Amino acid sequence: MSTSQPAALDIDRIAALARIALTADEKTAFSAQLGDVLTYIALLKEADVAGVEPTAHAFPVENVWAEDVPQPGLPVEVALGNAPAQRDHMFAVPKVVE
Amino acid sequence: MMSSELFFQPVTALAALLASGKISSVELMQALAARTRAVEGRVQAFNSCDEPDALAQARASDARRAAGAARGPLDGIPIGLKDVISVAGQPLTASSRMLANFVSPYDATVTRRLKEAGAICWGRLNLDEFAMGSSTENSATRTTSNPWDLARVPGGSSGGSAAAVAAGEAPVALGSDTGGSIRQPAALCGVVGLKPTYGLVSRYGLIAFASSLDQIGPFARSVEDAALVLGAIAGHDPLDSTSLRSEIPDYRAELERRRGPWKLGIPREYFAEGLDPEVGAAVEAAIGHYRKLGCEIRPVSLPHTKYAVAAYYIIATAECSSNLSRYDGVRYGHRAAGATDAVDLYFQSRAEGFGAEVKRRIILGTYVLSSGYYDAYYLRAQKVRTLIRRDFLEAYREVDAILTPTSPTAAFRKGERAADPLAMYLSDIYTIGVNLAGLPGLSLPCGFTRDRLPIGLQVIGKPFGEAELLAIARAYEKDHDWNREHPNL
DSSP: OOTTOOOOOOHHHHHHHTTOOOOHHHHHHHHHHHHHHHHHHGGGGGSOOTTOOOOSSSSOOOOOOOOOOOOOOOOHHHHTTTOSSEETTEEOOSOOOO | OBOOOGGGOOHHHHHHHHHTTSSOHHHHHHHHHHHHHHHHHHHOOEEEOOHHHHHHHHHHHHHHHHTTOOOSTTTTOEEEEETTBOOTTSBOOTTOGGGTTOBOSSOOHHHHHHHHTTOEEEEEEOOSGGGOOSSSTTOSSOOOOBTTBTTBOOOSSSHHHHHHHHHTSOSEEEEEESSSTTHHHHHHHTSEEEEOOTTSBOOTTBOOSOTTTOEEEEEESSHHHHHHHHHHHBSOOTTOTTOOOOOOOOHHHHHHHOOOOOEEEEEGGGGSTTOOHHHHHHHHHHHHHHHHTTOEEEEEOOTTGGGHHHHHHHHHHHHHHHHGGGOSSSSSSOOOTTOSSHHHHHHHHHHHHSOHHHHHHHHHHHHHHSTTTTIIIIIHHHHHHHHHHHHHHHHTTTOSEEEEESSSSSOOBTTTTTTOHHHHHGGGTTTHHHHHHTOOEEEEEEEEOTTOOEEEEEEEOOTTOHHHHHHHHHHHHTTOOGGGBOOOO
């Protein structure tokens, strides 16, 4: 992807990727507001980043290892304590496959 | 208003009163609860508080003290928690409809540590939904007012924490800071706020916004109180893989030991266009005070500052779009009624559960991570992040700390920036670089505007340099009495 293209944000495509149903009003408002934000963040194109390594974390930490020893977890009742719907000690959801 | 009321005392004074037996923790808790009842209708800092539970914790503290088993200076001291920090058995809403009925199944590590120190967990404080905002106006639960002027915002996202401490509803509180969410509201409400070095305080049990930037820290009425609370919550935690191993000094004792004089850097980029003249004058006066104390004041340059807000809004929204994918209506949180299948359940539950700013940020974050745009936005922002971090580390070869304004303006009016997300984002222009670089930053009161609105001075320290940072802040604070002035409520 070239950095020179300030591509317009396809709100329907992105909302679908984000799994959020937007109203028509939200689409209009967000498109305009995020257009302003994208114009602003295009400022980054000016920065000379040639040969610069990306920073994911301010203090890079190596892999953190733990002994492979079982630890107590949340009891089932507690883990299900905030479930919107449950059945037989499981989370219940609408039918996924016919 | 100068006040000697119990509810405006710093923790150090309250701890002395408790230790000498002049007051009990129950009496202190009752005084705070009464104060809260008196002013909360106007301030609206709390999402929830459980007075019987807090009083039970206070009774337990009094019993320990009576048995000669008091645990230290925080034993019996109430502390408010931003409503993104888990307390087992208590509600945790993130000020979102999404979590309106959520109850924490476990304690955050900071909560566990505070309880071990004997502190009383007192109520959960309002914030911008999922900590996304700079005014606390994005809350789905209530609008918090700035105690100094009820028509103005307390700042954000930890606006409830800042307002509660300023209004006398809690002597100290915890917040979280991703782009300035502790320091900016501390400045706007006239209290001390500290964002620790990334990795010093465990994030386990903190609702995640942007995991590479989020850090928990204290709000307090004095630098010494902030040092006490930091000492209680800091330290390595195996439950947070980004938590770093570092020696935790006795921060309060270090305040006495470290006397300077220090070399202090002034970055010209933080005193440019957009800085309110009254804020600038107060910060210049504070710099002048450090000069009088014998500190060497040096200009430094942070040349990539102008890119910080742009880089931040790419990185933070990218991380939030990933973190908030867990809210899908399946295991916890809001579930839409009448979904036709599992995927429809995600779409509808998220549409109903999230407010406008959260949706906007998820959309932006999803966009910058989407196929074809990753290199242009996210990767480039991470490279700019490297440049911003290098700027600071380069400056720290010359100076011990950096002084800046915390916020370009004092508290703004409610509604003033609500319709313009970009204007709101620019409220954090002086605080965001510190998060990108992972550094500790502290805001402390350094004066008032003509309209009696507090002004904050930001002191930025070296990585894991909290002891020095607190000592530098204390050196200014001990010659001023801004923190003994309180709002008329």
